[in-house]
Amino acid sequence: MAEFSIDRFVDRYAARAAGMTASEVRALFAVASRPEVISLAGGMPFVQALPEEQVTAIARTVLEEHGDVALQYGGGQGSIGLRERLVMLMAEEDVNADPDDVVVTAGAQQALDLVGKLFIDPGDVIAVEAPAYVGALTAFGAYQPRFLPIEIDDDGMLVEQLEQALLRGERPTFVYTVPNFGNPAGVTMSADRRRQLVALCREASIPIVEDNPYGLLRFEGEPEPCLRTLDPENVIYLGTVSKTFSPGVRVGWALAEQSVVQRLVLAKEAADLCSSNLTMLMTEHWFSDEARWRGTLTGLVDTYRSRRDVMLDALEEHLATEATWTHPGGGFYVWVTVPDWLDTKALLAAAVERQVAYVPGTAFYPDGRGANQMRLAFCYPTEDRIRDGISLLGALLHDEAELYRSLGG
Amino acid sequence: MAEFSIDRFVDRYAARAAGMTASEVRALFAVASRPEVISLAGGMPFVQALPEEQVTAIARTVLEEHGDVALQYGGGQGSIGLRERLVMLMAEEDVNADPDDVVVTAGAQQALDLVGKLFIDPGDVIAVEAPAYVGALTAFGAYQPRFLPIEIDDDGMLVEQLEQALLRGERPTFVYTVPNFGNPAGVTMSADRRRQLVALCREASIPIVEDNPYGLLRFEGEPEPCLRTLDPENVIYLGTVSKTFSPGVRVGWALAEQSVVQRLVLAKEAADLCSSNLTMLMTEHWFSDEARWRGTLTGLVDTYRSRRDVMLDALEEHLATEATWTHPGGGFYVWVTVPDWLDTKALLAAAVERQVAYVPGTAFYPDGRGANQMRLAFCYPTEDRIRDGISLLGALLHDEAELYRSLGG
Numbered sequence: 001m002a003e004f005s006i007d008r009f010v011d012r013y014a015a016r017a018a019g020m021t022a023s024e025v026r027a028l029f030a031v032a033s034r035p036e037v038i039s040l041a042g043g044m045p046f047v048q049a050l051p052e053e054q055v056t057a058i059a060r061t062v063l064e065e066h067g068d069v070a071l072q073y074g075g076g077q078g079s080i081g082l083r084e085r086l087v088m089l090m091a092e093e094d095v096n097a098d099p100d101d102v103v104v105t106a107g108a109q110q111a112l113d114l115v116g117k118l119f120i121d122p123g124d125v126i127a128v129e130a131p132a133y134v135g136a137l138t139a140f141g142a143y144q145p146r147f148l149p150i151e152i153d154d155d156g157m158l159v160e161q162l163e164q165a166l167l168r169g170e171r172p173t174f175v176y177t178v179p180n181f182g183n184p185a186g187v188t189m190s191a192d193r194r195r196q197l198v199a200l201c202r203e204a205s206i207p208i209v210e211d212n213p214y215g216l217l218r219f220e221g222e223p224e225p226c227l228r229t230l231d232p233e234n235v236i237y238l239g240t241v242s243k244t245f246s247p248g249v250r251v252g253w254a255l256a257e258q259s260v261v262q263r264l265v266l267a268k269e270a271a272d273l274c275s276s277n278l279t280m281l282m283t284e285h286w287f288s289d290e291a292r293w294r295g296t297l298t299g300l301v302d303t304y305r306s307r308r309d310v311m312l313d314a315l316e317e318h319l320a321t322e323a324t325w326t327h328p329g330g331g332f333y334v335w336v337t338v339p340d341w342l343d344t345k346a347l348l349a350a351a352v353e354r355q356v357a358y359v360p361g362t363a364f365y366p367d368g369r370g371a372n373q374m375r376l377a378f379c380y381p382t383e384d385r386i387r388d389g390i391s392l393l394g395a396l397l398h399d400e401a402e403l404y405r406s407l408g409g
Numbered sequence: 410m411a412e413f414s415i416d417r418f419v420d421r422y423a424a425r426a427a428g429m430t431a432s433e434v435r436a437l438f439a440v441a442s443r444p445e446v447i448s449l450a451g452g453m454p455f456v457q458a459l460p461e462e463q464v465t466a467i468a469r470t471v472l473e474e475h476g477d478v479a480l481q482y483g484g485g486q487g488s489i490g491l492r493e494r495l496v497m498l499m500a501e502e503d504v505n506a507d508p509d510d511v512v513v514t515a516g517a518q519q520a521l522d523l524v525g526k527l528f529i530d531p532g533d534v535i536a537v538e539a540p541a542y543v544g545a546l547t548a549f550g551a552y553q554p555r556f557l558p559i560e561i562d563d564d565g566m567l568v569e570q571l572e573q574a575l576l577r578g579e580r581p582t583f584v585y586t587v588p589n590f591g592n593p594a595g596v597t598m599s600a601d602r603r604r605q606l607v608a609l610c611r612e613a614s615i616p617i618v619e620d621n622p623y624g625l626l627r628f629e630g631e632p633e634p635c636l637r638t639l640d641p642e643n644v645i646y647l648g649t650v651s652k653t654f655s656p657g658v659r660v661g662w663a664l665a666e667q668s669v670v671q672r673l674v675l676a677k678e679a680a681d682l683c684s685s686n687l688t689m690l691m692t693e694h695w696f697s698d699e700a701r702w703r704g705t706l707t708g709l710v711d712t713y714r715s716r717r718d719v720m721l722d723a724l725e726e727h728l729a730t731e732a733t734w735t736h737p738g739g740g741f742y743v744w745v746t747v748p749d750w751l752d753t754k755a756l757l758a759a760a761v762e763r764q765v766a767y768v769p770g771t772a773f774y775p776d777g778r779g780a781n782q783m784r785l786a787f788c789y790p791t792e793d794r795i796r797d798g799i800s801l802l803g804a805l806l807h808d809e810a811e812l813y814r815s816l817g818g
Contacts, residue, residue: 007666007668007669008642008643008666008668009528009616009666009668009669010668012528012582012583012616013527013528013672014526014527014528014529014530014533014552015530016526016530017526017527017528017672017676020527020672020675020676020679021675022671022675042482044481044482045481047476047477047480047481048477050476050480052472052473052476055472055476055480056468056469056472056473056476059465059468059469059472060465060468060469063461063464063465063468064461064465067456067459067461067464067465068456068457070657071456071459071464071655071656071657071658072453072454072456072655072656072657073451073453073651073656073657074657105681106515106680106681107681107682109679109680109681109682110680110681113679113680113681117423117425117426117551118422118423118426118429119418119421119422119423119426120423121423121424121425124423135678135679135682138675138678138679139679139680141679142526142676142679143423173421174421205417207418207421233417234417242482246480246481247480247481247482247682248479248480248481248482248483248685248686248687249480249685249687250681250683250684250685257416257417257418259416259417259418259419260416260418262431263422263426263429266429266430266431266547267426267429267551269544269547270429270518270522270544270547270548270550270551271515271518271519271522271548271680272514272515272516272518272519272522272659272681273516273518273544273656274659275659276657276658276659276685276688277657278657278658278688279685279687279688
């Protein structure tokens with residue numbers, strides 16, 4: 001745990017703040033952000049692919065034609081024009097929605113926080129994939145739940161494990177999942193598992209929170225049905241434009257039934273009054289020109305697919321003897337498992353020393369697992385940098401393996 | 410309480426969600442937003458005064474010169490360039506600050522939420538002015554405190570009441586105050602009261618949360634020292650550019666000591682990862698041109714001063730026999746007290762019917778007080794609309810008084 005300065009407020013913090021500790025790898029990531037380090041850590045979209053001139057033109061149009069609105073406070077639910085566009089985006093994945101059932105949030109991250117605030121009492125059980133999106137663990141974690149980790153394989157969540165837990169008497173307040181090209185594992189829940197999960201949760205009256213940031217970043221094959229489509233009544237669906245447009249506009253959303261929507265709006269207003277009218281209007285305009293947004297998205301998907309291919313090839317070339325990894329059909333991430341005797345957290349300093357960075361696996365588990373795993377992101381670095389980074393990582397793992405064997409391991 | 414739809418999630422909400430209920434006047438405010446209604450309710454800044462062309466030029470510059478940054482994720486603390494500008498703004502009010510001690514938030518509202526999240530355990534006592542900013546009551550309220558209302562007079566918080574409460578054994582987790590041109594009462598804490606409050610809280614080891622959205626909107630006279638200046642170690646200071654620039658950029662901040670800052674950054678990242686790089690860069694650029702921002706602010710202050718004068722004159726003309734009110738030296742609000750037999754909440758429907766709207770006083774108390782009070786905002790409507798609105802309100806109160814007397818009241 002990182003050190004905090006001597007603290008005259010130390011007796012004043014709420015119990016929930018005890019869990020708010022700086023990650024031990026935080027300082028290392030500051031080093032890893034230097035340009036000479038090839039970072040396979042951060043999940044930053046490749047915003048350089050956005051047509052800068054057109055985004056600038058949108059900003060100009062919004063400010064010139066709607067300046068008084070753009071620079072003013074907005075409503076807590078978000079503008080209706082934007083919500084209509086978000087409904088259109090969801091229809092791309094066959095999710096049927098009414099704009100009245102959508103709440104605009106500051107990225108899907110704020111939706112996670114508001115859902116946590118609305119549903120989690122201290123001690124409540126929240127079922128999550130293991131590994132799970134670290135931002136969900138921290139957002140929910142602030143409300144002091146107990147996490148119930150459900151393991152995954154190449155077909156996503158092992159629903160049978162959840163079923164066993166329910167039979168043991170666990171009563172999760174909700175189940176949280178990233179079913180498409182998940183973060184960090186890059187795997188996608190199979191159609192069978194989806195139907196199994198939805199049926200189980202409906203029978204047990206356990207809501208599902210479906211987080212789908214990557215669904216439209218599909219590299220190949222056919223999409224699986226969204227959980228929300230399989231059971232609209234029991235699934236709260238979260239989306240974001242951070243990956244299809246820009247994280248700089250901070251636009252995400254929650255789709256839920258009216259009773260939940262009304263409470264989410266109140267929670268949103270308590271949290272920050274409203275999102276930015278300026279960036280909401282820009283987002284609405286971006287998604288109003290179908291040729292433009294589709295063209296840009298297709299270009300992004302092509303770029304990410306190539307980078308994924310390069311990363312998988314490089315892994316095959318440099319890490320085949322030391323590691324196994326997932327084969328994502330979309331999204332941003334490859335999940336790598338190394339031998340048990342390696343500790344990826346301890347190894348990170350040496351990796352950064354060799355000018356390559358990743359995220360240690362432990363970050364993605366609520367229970368300390370994952371020391372022999374790491375997340376690699378292929379979304380941001382160029383293909384050359386990915387090749388070089390994986391090569392550096394391979395050399396490091398080889399050297400570690402040699403050292404281990406030389407010590408009689 | 411407004412009705413929620415029939416709710417299959419009703420058994421699932423957290424205890425803290427029980428307090429998240431739609432205000433009973435919410436539906437009325439939807440009606441009041443129609444253009445034919447003169448709204449003296451909303452605290453919307455007069456953003457029409459912003460030089461639209463220059464704001465547009467800033468957006469263009471930011472996107473053309475820093476597009477890759479503007480459209481990308483940012484850091485949880487907010488960009489250093491913006492934090493330096495915010496330090497400059499605080500220096501305008503003699504608040505001495507280091508950019509490292511500043512956390513950028515989505516308006517000051519998010520700072521209130523994060524402070525609440527960090528400090529408030531259920532049942533904790535939070536001392537607030539009575540009346541207090543309604544957004545603080547809802548932000549803190551989500552963390553289930555017990556509020557300790559401290560009354561105010563024309564010199565701000567009656568610090569003696571707080572002292573009495575401490576002597577009775579109350580131990581507030583913190584004291585929350587808007588000392589300059591407060592919302593809703595429009596009064597300013599006197600220098601003596603400030604020194605008294607700071608000394609009392611220091612002695613009792615109770616942190617102060619000083620919320621200062623309106624300090625730079627001073628119409629006359631000399632500023633009082635900020636509480637933060639009087640005791641930098643024991644005061645968490647909150648600011649916003651919503652009133653000096655634009656609420657549409659959603660930029661506020663907290664200034665605190667490092668131990669608090671580090672936790673606020675973690676809480677911010679859990680809440681929404683980061684603020685918008687685009688709007689942070691725009692805000693930084695806005696406050697980089699001194700002649701521009703000072704000129705615009707002077708113009709805004711002149712406009713608000715004239716509107717305040719018009720409202721006070723109109724109140725004198727139309728409400729002198731029915732009401733008393735505060736005389737704000739800055740900010741957005743006049744606080745009106747009507748006879749005890751009137752209920753401003755019950756009266757709002759009739760007011761909206763006559764095409765004028767205000768905020769009933771009960772919204773600003775945690776304990777149901779304020780039925781004979783109302784908040785009037787002079788920030789947004791034109792002078793003519795303010796005159797007409799107060800005239801309509803005066804006629805309504807006269808008619809109510811006549812009815813009351815005719816019924817033998």
